[in-house]
Amino acid sequence: MPEQDPLVRAKNFKEVALGYTLENALLEADRCLQCADEPCVRGCPVGIDIPAFIQKIAEKHYHGAYDVITDTNLLPAVCGRVCPQENQCEGVCTVGDTLAPVAIGRLERFVGDMAIREGWVNLPHIEPSGYRVGIVGSGPAGMACAADMAKAGCEVIVYEAFHEPGGVLKYGIPDFRLPNAVIDVEIDKLRKLGVKFECNTLVGRLFTIEQMITEMGFHAVFIGTGAGYPSFMGIPGESLNGVLSANELLTRCNLMRARDFPNFDTPMQPGRRVAVIGAGNTAMDALRVSLRLGAEKVYCVYRRGKAEAPARVEEIHHAGEEGVEFHWLTSPLEVLGDDQKRVRGMRCQKMELGEPDASGRRRPVPVPGSDFEFECDSVVYAIGTNANPILGQTAKLKLNKRGYIETDENLATSIAGVYAGGDIVTGAATVIEAMGAGRKAARAMKAWLGLRDTDVVYAPEAPHVGRRFGFAPDEHGYARVRLG
Amino acid sequence: MSNFEIVTREDYSDVTYMLEIRHPVMAKAARAGQFVIVMEHEHGERIPLTLADFDPDEGTITLVIQAVGKTTREMQQNCQVGTSLYAVVGPMGIPSLIGKRKKVLCVGGGLGVAPVYPQARAYARSGAYVIGVLGFRNRNVMFWEDKFRAVCNELIVCTDDGSAGIKGLVTKGMEQALAAHADIDEALAIGPPIMMKACAEVTRPRKIHTIVSLNPVMVDGTGMCGGCRVKIGDGIKFACVDGPDFDAHTVDFDDLMARLGRYRPAEQEALKKWEEGCRIGSAAPKNGERY
Numbered sequence: 188m189p190e191q192d193p194l195v196r197a198k199n200f201k202e203v204a205l206g207y208t209l210e211n212a213l214l215e216a217d218r219c220l221q222c223a224d225e226p227c228v229r230g231c232p233v234g235i236d237i238p239a240f241i242q243k244i245a246e247k248h249y250h251g252a253y254d255v256i257t258d259t260n261l262l263p264a265v266c267g268r269v270c271p272q273e274n275q276c277e278g279v280c281t282v283g284d285t286l287a288p289v290a291i292g293r294l295e296r297f298v299g300d301m302a303i304r305e306g307w308v309n310l311p312h313i314e315p316s317g318y319r320v321g322i323v324g325s326g327p328a329g330m331a332c333a334a335d336m337a338k339a340g341c342e343v344i345v346y347e348a349f350h351e352p353g354g355v356l357k358y359g360i361p362d363f364r365l366p367n368a369v370i371d372v373e374i375d376k377l378r379k380l381g382v383k384f385e386c387n388t389l390v391g392r393l394f395t396i397e398q399m400i401t402e403m404g405f406h407a408v409f410i411g412t413g414a415g416y417p418s419f420m421g422i423p424g425e426s427l428n429g430v431l432s433a434n435e436l437l438t439r440c441n442l443m444r445a446r447d448f449p450n451f452d453t454p455m456q457p458g459r460r461v462a463v464i465g466a467g468n469t470a471m472d473a474l475r476v477s478l479r480l481g482a483e484k485v486y487c488v489y490r491r492g493k494a495e496a497p498a499r500v501e502e503i504h505h506a507g508e509e510g511v512e513f514h515w516l517t518s519p520l521e522v523l524g525d526d527q528k529r530v531r532g533m534r535c536q537k538m539e540l541g542e543p544d545a546s547g548r549r550r551p552v553p554v555p556g557s558d559f560e561f562e563c564d565s566v567v568y569a570i571g572t573n574a575n576p577i578l579g580q581t582a583k584l585k586l587n588k589r590g591y592i593e594t595d596e597n598l599a600t601s602i603a604g605v606y607a608g609g610d611i612v613t614g615a616a617t618v619i620e621a622m623g624a625g626r627k628a629a630r631a632m633k634a635w636l637g638l639r640d641t642d643v644v645y646a647p648e649a650p651h652v653g654r655r656f657g658f659a660p661d662e663h664g665y666a667r668v669r670l671g
Numbered sequence: 672m673s674n675f676e677i678v679t680r681e682d683y684s685d686v687t688y689m690l691e692i693r694h695p696v697m698a699k700a701a702r703a704g705q706f707v708i709v710m711e712h713e714h715g716e717r718i719p720l721t722l723a724d725f726d727p728d729e730g731t732i733t734l735v736i737q738a739v740g741k742t743t744r745e746m747q748q749n750c751q752v753g754t755s756l757y758a759v760v761g762p763m764g765i766p767s768l769i770g771k772r773k774k775v776l777c778v779g780g781g782l783g784v785a786p787v788y789p790q791a792r793a794y795a796r797s798g799a800y801v802i803g804v805l806g807f808r809n810r811n812v813m814f815w816e817d818k819f820r821a822v823c824n825e826l827i828v829c830t831d832d833g834s835a836g837i838k839g840l841v842t843k844g845m846e847q848a849l850a851a852h853a854d855i856d857e858a859l860a861i862g863p864p865i866m867m868k869a870c871a872e873v874t875r876p877r878k879i880h881t882i883v884s885l886n887p888v889m890v891d892g893t894g895m896c897g898g899c900r901v902k903i904g905d906g907i908k909f910a911c912v913d914g915p916d917f918d919a920h921t922v923d924f925d926d927l928m929a930r931l932g933r934y935r936p937a938e939q940e941a942l943k944k945w946e947e948g949c950r951i952g953s954a955a956p957k958n959g960e961r962y
Contacts, residue, residue, distance in 0.1 A: 348893050350710055350717075350758040358891075387760040389893060393700050415895035419907060426902055426926050428933035435896035443716065443890065449944050452716035452742055453890075454937030528929040568897075575894050576912050580765065 188293050193508035197478045200362045200446065203505060204268075207297040216244040219289045220281055227276040227291060232623035233331075235259045237276055237291055244294060250307060252298045257309045260295075261334045261376065262622070264303055264369045265327075267296025269360060270619045271468075271499045303372050308379055316340035318636050321405040323390045323578075326354020327618045328411030328609030330377060331625030332632075336409075337380040339629075339638045344405075345377075346388040349442065355413060356618070358442040359434070359469070361476050367441075391581035400604055407604045407632045410592060411625055414572040414610035420464070424522030429456065429530030433463070433473040433569035440476050458565025460484040462533055464519055466496035468617075470569035471503065474511045477567070485511050486563065490518035490538050490551045516540070516551060520558065522566050532562045572615050589614070597631035598624060606632055675759040678731060680752050683814035686738045687782070688747055689723070695730030697762055703789035704767030704884060704916050707732065708892040710758035711746050718742055719889045719899075721861070721915070722762060723785035732759075735785035735814075741941040763892045764915045767882070769793045772857045773800060776848055776879075777823070778870055780806035780841045780862030786884060787861050788818060794859075795822040802848045802855070803827065806841035806862070810834035841866060845873045855879055860919060864931065868924035881919035885910045887930060902926045 189205040190196075196203050207215065219241040227237040236255050243252035256263045272278070272292035280288035301307075320336045322329045325347040337343045351357055353370045374384070390396065390412075399405045417432035419425050436455070439445040443453035461477040463470050466489035477485050487506070489496060492515045496503060507513065516538040523532040537557035540549035574590030585593045585601035591614060592607040594600050600607050608624030610616055633639075679691035697707070706721040724733035738747040750756070767790050775794045779787035784805050794801050803823035807813045809832050819826050827844040828836030837843060841862070849855060858881040860870035867883040874881040887899040887910050894912035901910050902923035908914060 348760060349891065350760075358895075387758050389760055389763060392705070392762050392764075393696055413895075415893070416909070416912070417895075417897040419897070419900070421907075425907070426900070426930060428930060432897040435890060435898045438890050438896050444714070448937065449941045451714045452941060454716070454934040454941065456934060456937070577893060580912075 188290070193505075193510070196363065197475070197509040200479055202366055203363050204293075206300055207293055212244055212294060212297045213247070215290050215294055216241050218282060218286075219245070222281050226279040226281060227289075230276040230279040232275065232619050233259050233626055235276075235295075240298065241289070241291070241294060244298065249298060249301055250305075253302045253307055254309060256295060256298055260622075261331060262299070262327075262373045263295045264299030265356065265365060265373060266619055266622070267292050267294075267299050268365050268369075269617075271617055273500055275619070299369075303369065308376055310379060311338055313338060313381065314340045315342075316636070316638055318342070318406045318638070319344070319404055320632065321399045321403070321408045322346065322411065323396070323408065324354055324411040324413060324609075324611075325352035325374075325384060325386075326411060326413055326609065326621065327356060328413075328621035328625035328628075329354065329409065330373070331622035332409045332411060332606075332608070332629045333377055333382045333625075334380060335626055335629035336407075336632060337377070337382050339633050341406075341636075341638075343382045345382060345384050346390050347384060347386045348389045350386050351442065352384045352386060354411075358438040359472070360618075361437065361441055361472050363475065363479070364472065389577070391577040396578065396582040396584065396602065396605055400602070405604075407606065407636060409625070409628050409632065410578060410600070410605065410607040410611060411609045411621065412575055412578060412611045413621075414591075414615050415575045416573040417568060418571050418573055419568055420519065420570065422519060422521055424524055424530070427522055427524040427528055427530050427566075429458065429564055430522055430566045430568070431456075433465070433469045433567050434572070436473050436567050437469070437476060440480065446480060455480070456565065458482050458563065460486075460563040461565040461567060462486045462488050462561075462563040463567040463569055464488050465569035465571070466491075466493075466498055466503070466513075467569060467571070467615075468498045468502055470567075471498045471506050473567045473569050474506050475509060477565070478509055478511065482565075484563075486561075487511055487513045488517050488519060488533070488535060489513070489515055491548060492516055492540060495540075495548045518551065518553065519566075523560065530564050530566055532560055533566060534558060534560045572610070574611065574614070578611075597634075598628040599631060599635075604635065675756040677750055677752055677754055677756070680750065683735070684812040686747075687735065687812060687814065688738070688750075689733060689735045689785075689814075690750055691731045691733050692756065692759060693730060694732050694759060695727075697732055697759075698725045698730050699727045701725040701732060701762040702766030703769065703793040704786075705762035705764045706786075706886070706892075706915060707734070707759055707761030707763060708889065709734070709756055711742060711749065712757045715757060716742055717758070717890055717892070719763075719886055719892055719911075721786035721884060721886060722789060724789060725762075732761075733785075735782065737782045740938050741945045744942070745945060760892065763911060765913070767793065767859075767884075767916050769797050770857075771797065771799075774802070774852055774855045774857075775799045776802050776804065776845060776855050776858040778804040778806075778841050778845060778858065778860040778862070780860075780866040781808070783860075783862030783866070783884075784815060787859065788815060788822075790859055791819065792822045795824075799857075800824050802852065804829065804841050804844035804848060805836075806830070806844065806866070807835070808832070840869070842869050842873050845870060849873070849877065857882070858919075859883075864924050864928045867919060867922075871919035871922070871924070875920055882916050883919040883922060884915045885917060885922065885927060886915065887927060888934060901930075 240255040277288040444451040445455040457480040538551035544550040606628040609621035777791040899910040904921040
């Protein structure tokens with residue numbers, strides 16, 4: 188896929204991957220074998236009919252490709268960009284056994300971008316069901332759940348604590364990976380489905396989950412608040428000025444637009460030499476944002492090796508191209524400060540890989556006497572998050588030992604009618620996994636409310652066999668009884 | 672939630688002003704000790720402000736703001752009755768724990784005077800004997816004396832120059848109250864960190880449980896960014912979701928003060944630029960309008 192030149196893009200916030208041209212897309216679509224056993228569909232957390240949409244592209248029936256994707260995935264332009272396809276659909280692609288796998292993510296993005304350009308929106312016919320559904324958090328889990336519940340005829344209100352909807356897609360993922368304009372289009376689509384967004388609303392404190400059910404007239408509630416409580420390591424020097432979480436750096440830069448300071452009022456402290464601790468996708472975002480903010484040197488400090496890094500291969504590759512220096516097998520011991528309590532450097536030690544640990548990755552062990560210091564003026568922590576405590580503090584929700592919300596296999600919480608999914612249940616994961624959880628919870632909520640499963644796809648060209656009295660056999664005639 | 676209309680404004684001095692904002696849901700939900708985050712306009716920054724009052728019957732919340740930086744000075748100019756703020760979110764933080772106390776010392780200094788009020792009122796309603804100690808620079812910048820007299824059994828006013836009440840800092844007022852009452856079983860102090868630190872040292876030798884309300888730099892106010900982390904005892908807490916109230920005798924105030932200054936160069940740059948914009952233009956920039 189065409190990309191901006193690394194040295195140019197490291198200085199701007201424009202998108203790195205420029206997207207497929209028509210020719211690129213057609214060539215790539217032709218590589219799909221249309222396997223009968225469809226391993227890629229099983230590899231997709233939301234089960235997109237991948238061979239079908241690629242077939243449509245190959246037939247140059249692009250709107251048809253869009254129809255196929257939106258049967259299961261509302262946000263192709265987002266997922267095509269941020270899904271870790273190498274571990275999902277592309278990781279199990281049959282072509283990938285011998286050659287490079289079919290670039291499913293890029294094709295998905297191609298279709299999503301074309302839909303945005305052409306203004307395609309697939310609005311289903313919605314029959315109002317009379318039910319009201321409240322959704323807490325407007326990130327990927329909440330958005331996916333909102334779409335499904337709106338399609339099922341529910342009146343859906345999404346509450347967001349920030350002043351703009353989008354959650355981590357807005358505050359976390361930088362514009363060069365996922366432009367805010369793309370997210371806004373997707374949110375507008377939800378609005379067209381009838382979803383209402385209420386920003387500046389901190390659920391738990393402004394009103395509680397229980398109040399939503401008992402006083403505010405919601406028949407079901409979905410919690411998708413994300414994990415959001417950044418971890419620190421507990422090493423000396425962490426409260427020095429210049430030490431911050433990746434969440435803080437990214438929120439200031441992306442959502443609050445501190446990169447345009449002082450035209451936007453939120454300040455930040457751009458470092459000249461920035462060390463980012465961690466090697467996940469958030470770490471890569473923090474590293475690459477720091478470069479774009481004008482840092483001369485940007486170091487990635489990670490206690491394991493490159494093979495163990497949790498970030499997507501593509502992200503690590505992009506970061507390296509742009510000039511990030513990787514320090515694998517390096518563990519921080521102390522952040523060093525000057526007399527003004529500002530960061531002046533870090534002390535680290537080298538590690539080597541030992542026996543595999545509980546996560547299956549080889550455990551890093553310190554190399555004795557390998558301590559060393561280096562200069563930096565900013566240290567960014569990107570080592571994961573803990574459970575956000577607000578809902579646990581304010582609702583009688585059952586939490587697990589680590590503070591995440593406990594659910595059953597259908598994502599139902601300990602409060603009847605209240606469901607939860609995404610990072611606040613599983614801990615930090617990916618956008619598509621959160622969306623998958625939002626959809627799974629929506630299925631359970633529909634069953635709980637007694638709504639017919641609207642996930643059933645009615646392909647218009649499907650043969651009309653087995654119809655009885657004009658109804659397809661999978662279209663059950665539910666009778667719903669509402670109390671009160 | 673959107674459209675947060677300003678229904679009342681009062682100026683207490685050339686830098687201190689009070690805004691009453693319509694927000695019926697928050698006025699009902701708010702408890703003493705909680706705070707809000709405000710954005711003046713779309714390009715604004717998010718600033719945390721402790722609730723100075725809330726009235727569930729009127730459906731309003733009250734903020735008392737000191738114009739010190741670019742945002743608060745711009746708000747001083749633009750926030751008039753009938754205008755609206757772009758974002759107001761809250762109530763945030765864990766409400767103050769108002770237990771069954773017999774005698775409580777409520778200390779507020781400067782801007783900290785206003786946020787002490789809801790807690791003093793809550794203590795009074797819980798049946799405690801409330802002694803208020805308020806500190807101001809001088810008589811001209813005093814406010815809310817009448818409101819405090821209505822909820823306090825005793826009120827000691829301290830001014831730097833002695834133009835009202837006793838001459839000296841709030842710690843002098845505290846010493847005076849502590850000398851007269853041996854049975855004070857809780858103290859609360861809100862104000863600049865240096866003042867809260869001094870207050871903590873007054874009560875520490877007497878082993879009086881003391882609460883302070885911390886207001887470090889925040890972005891989201893929901894625990895997501897970790898910018899507001901403070902050293903409490905041996906651990907790290909986030910003021911936004913673990914506070915803002917903490918046991919004064921466990922707070923590392925020096926750490927708090929150092930961290931409060933971490934965006935100061937940028938803040939000063941913004942203020943300077945804004946002031947220049949005010950001088951150049953015939954009028955100051957309005958809501959959302961940029962220089």
